[in-house]
Amino acid sequence: MANNASGAAPGRQIAPGRRNSLLGLRELTLIPAIVLAIIVGSFASDAFLTSDNFLNILQQSSELSVVVIAETLILLAGKFDLSLESVVGLAPMMGAWLIITNQQTGGSGVGLAWWLAIPAVLLCGAIVGAINGFLIVKLRLNAFIVTLAMLILLRGMQLGTTGGKTLFDLPDEYLYLGSGKWLGIPVSIWLAAILYALLGLFLRYHRLGRALYAIGGNVEAARVAGVRVDRVMWGALIVAGMLAALAGLMLTGRIASVVPSQGQNMIFYVFASAVIGGISLNGGKGRLLGALTGVLLLGILQNVLTLAEIPAFWIDAVYGAIILMALVLSRVTGGGTEEA
Amino acid sequence: MSQALSDVSMRVPVGDSRALVGRNGAGKSTLVGVLTGIIAPDSGRVQFGGRDAPEPAERQKWRDRVACVYQKSTLVPTLSVAENLLLNAQPAARGGWIRWGAMRREAERVLAGWGMELDVEQDCSRLSVEQRQIVEIARALIQGTRFIILDEPTAELEGREVRRLFDRIAHLQATGVTFLYISHYLEEIYEVCRTVTVLRDGRVVAEAPMEAMPKERVVAAMVGDAAGAASARRHVIARPAGVTPQQPPLEVREIVVGSTVQGVSLRVEAGECVGLAGLAGSGKSEIGDAIAGLIVPNSGTILINGAALRCGDVAEARRRGVGYVPRDRHTQGIVPLLSIAENMTMTIIEQLGPAGLILPRRQQIAAQGMVQSLQIVASSTDQPIKELSGGNQQKAVMARALASAPRVLVLLYPTQGVDIASKEALFAIVERARAGGTAVLIVSDELDELSVCDRVLVVFKGRLTAEFPAGWTNESLVAAIEGIGHGE
The missing domain is CATH 3.40.50.300 (P-loop containing nucleotide triphosphate hydrolases)
Incomplete structure (x- = not known):
């Protein structure tokens, strides 16, 4: 690829290069696909190219995008977390359960105030992350199987606690993150944008962010260089749990209730977005900006397929096929011959 | 960089036990690679029993002729000793159904025949280093291999185990098995080997019966005339x-x-x-x-x-x-x-x-x-x-x-x-x-x-x-x- 023109050139003294400055080439590979999806969408339906529809797409993608940040932190360090999707359901459920006083509608009867319930939601995510950390980092169990079991366990806890009921009638403050608007734009979009900016910079310009890359790129070298590998890994799992809980709160706010299946199957789209966005499953490679383009591509596609009136039963098949194509495309255009 | 091996010629007669020594980077591993068919030489050839070595792709034919016991285990840890010994050659009834009893007896018979004793039903993951080596050697012998390379076999063994390994080597040698023995410990090769080949910078710099090579000469050959x-x-x-x-x-x-x-x-x-x-x-x-x-x-x-x-x-x-x-x-x-x-x-x-x-x-x-x-x-x-x-x-x-x-x-x-x-x-x-x-x-x-x-x-x-x-x-x-x- 053209970006490799600056391979080691012996004899030449060094310039303060800015080679991978703001936008690496890899982060742009999905742009043509996004543009194509928009063009197709504008032909498919008149309703597509409207600002309302775009806000709609962004809002519907916002929760997914926050979980993608969470997964990216862990993938960069070379591990996995499948249980994030269960946290998206369980954490806001716990908050709602603590708030609701009526036990008939699935509440706990505690009647917790909303301003205590929201920290409780985040705490729930942190606790799940900490337990995952204990099993993966301390006991050295395989991350895939640990978080798969955790996914099933948490899903079951959610069903068990509410008896399969949908929780509604929640205070407006509790729903604010998913329903409020700032300057006419949903809060959840602002929130996702701020998180992408903050964590994107964190991953690039903070030593802990770089430590994640070092761990995923070569864990032994990171350890020899003095990175506290276990601690950083554990921290990443906890922060990821909290982000997933936050995403769950945003989702709950948008639909004004907690359904028992909230977050179900989300993890597939989380991995799909991250991987087509250039995050390596082997760790140490990829950027948050790329992951964001992955989320946007999937969000636009979902929207286009709905507007194009693809029969509902076929939407998933088409969606899956397009994800595969996007993967192939991103390998051909961006990944080049690079491994992983 | 330079060549790992250049112009290396050596003959190991049947029943010999040959020591291969040299400092790090002298080309020992490369030579073992060539002898086991993992590395194809740029020029020259390898012969077993006077016949040209098989094509590099024919792993099974190589395995029939030469076996190498490395420091790292090449056994399947989750299978039993008997299964490892007879992997893909298990006594089986029509249709490929394995006869476990026959397999156990066959494995025991083979081990006893070579003077080795071992519970053939235990998992290989539970073997000690010494026992693992026994299984690896026996597996090679079952396949009909009569040329065995031992790559630093004593590195993880204790004194008594080393002793037993040497006895076993002597015993097998008497039955016509040929050994190439690689070790860092020069003392050892005087006990086990009859002849020695010294490699330096990818060349054979000395080859002689053990008696003709006192330690000082072996060391001198390993170090070369750059001494000092x-x-x-x-x-x-x-x-x-x-x-x-x-x-x-x-x-x-x-x-x-x-x-x-x-x-x-x-x-x-x-x-x-x-x-x-x-x-x-x-x-x-x-x-x-x-x-x-x-x-x-x-x-x-x-x-x-x-x-x-x-x-x-x-x-x-x-x-x-x-x-x-x-x-x-x-x-x-x-x-x-x-x-x-x-x-x-x-x-x-x-x-x-x-x-x-x-x-x-x-x-x-x-x-x-x-x-x-x-x-x-x-x-x-x-x-x-x-x-x-x-x-x-x-x-x-x-x-x-x-x-x-x-x-x-x-x-x-x-x-x-x-x-x-x-x-x-x-x-x-x-x-x-x-x-x-x-x-x-x-x-x-x-x-x-x-x-x-x-x-x-x-x-x-x-x-x-x-x-x-x-x-x-x-x-x-x-x-x-x-x-x-x-x-x-």
């Missing part, structure tokens, strides 16, 4: 006089690491360069790793500038002034996809900005400084480090160790796998640090790396066995490293 030349190369720079620090920058007192290091003490003064030599597995690397905080010794203390170091904490060791270059830059040194700048500034990351932030400008300036002072050739400090040559990667790893201005520099094989020019450059860097008053410990068994040292300590089987001031001869040092005569 390497140590003469050393530019003797007197240590800064007048500077007589009360506390040595580095002192190690009686450290014990598992069973590999058994009570080693040493001290390195300011501006002194000390070599720590020994065979693979002698414990020398563990001493280096313990100083760097990578492993926690079972007992003993490490003092930096006279104060005890909390062990097992890499960041703490560095704060106290220890710079470290790991043994293998690929597995422990570099993060290949990250930039040169990032790889080099890992050890000073807290100096690059407040609150854990990394200010790109400061990182660039720091990296530029290192690139210039160490003359690293790269197109940009933002280049991924994997694009650099080996020598420049190693310089970057060295730059990282030096970045924190260490008082103690621990270097494991600092010039391994780099070209001559880079080697000289790396030595110059070490020399500069040393002249600046840094205490340097070079852990290696490469003679040219040791030749820059003021004195060399030899570790053999976990203990310091000899000390050589500058001006040692290659023969005497190598003999001490190989454990002959245990010191002078």
